Amino acid sequence: MSTTRIAGLAAPKHILGKLCLAANAVAVLAICIMPVQAAEGANEAPVSDAVFQAMGGREGLKAIVDDFLNLVVADDRIKQQFADADMPHLAMRLNEQFCELSGGPCKYGGKDMKTIHADLHITNAQFNALAEDLQLAMERHHVPAREQNKLLAKLAPMQRSIVTK
Numbered sequence: 001m002s003t004t005r006i007a008g009l010a011a012p013k014h015i016l017g018k019l020c021l022a023a024n025a026v027a028v029l030a031i032c033i034m035p036v037q038a039a040e041g042a043n044e045a046p047v048s049d050a051v052f053q054a055m056g057g058r059e060g061l062k063a064i065v066d067d068f069l070n071l072v073v074a075d076d077r078i079k080q081q082f083a084d085a086d087m088p089h090l091a092m093r094l095n096e097q098f099c100e101l102s103g104g105p106c107k108y109g110g111k112d113m114k115t116i117h118a119d120l121h122i123t124n125a126q127f128n129a130l131a132e133d134l135q136l137a138m139e140r141h142h143v144p145a146r147e148q149n150k151l152l153a154k155l156a157p158m159q160r161s162i163v164t165k
């Protein structure tokens with residue numbers, strides 16, 4: 001089974017390939033042999049809260065999201081996109097979303113990814129830049145590579161809805 005098929009994406013040269021390159025061999029296997037359903041499991045009940053726990057639960061996740069957004073608004077590749085955004089609101093929604101995706105006891109209550117990003121004309125390069133900032137934030141908070149990649153693999157299929165340019 002190839003990375004392209006698992007990602008389930010029309011344009012394969014993007015984040016998942018980057019993730020697989022960046023990850024160690026064990027993590028690559030963990031992501032790349034994941035069935036399609038699991039890799040696209042944004043709408044499915046996670047089987048465990050291991051990723052949520054690896055991020056430090058609610059408190060750890062909050063610190064990661066705060067650092068992530070600080071990186072984003074300082075990142076010349078994407079900061080302009082966030083010039084008019086309500087950052088406290090965005091942080092709240094990202095906490096909900098990442099908590100749910102990582103198996104934590106939360107429910108995302110925000111808009112769907114296509115709707116919220118529709119007018120932003122986001123490129124693949126911008127999507128990848130944001131993913132790198134998230135990976136760096138998790139790295140700084142000592143989230144193990146395997147759990148980092150599990151969360152990133154949940155986000156990868158959203159690229160289809162978010163990138164419009």
Ligand code: HEM
Binds near residue numbers: 110
């Ligand atoms: C996997 C990648 C991404 C995820 C999971 C994500 C997630 C979210 C979430 C949960 C919200 C808040 C939704 C709500 O308020 O109901 C949001 C808003 C927003 N996102 Fe993203 N996003 C991603 C990629 C991007 C990228 C690449 C950019 C730009 C470079 C971006 C720019 C924005 C902006 C500017 C808002 C605020 C929009 C507004 O308040 O009107 N996002 N995103």
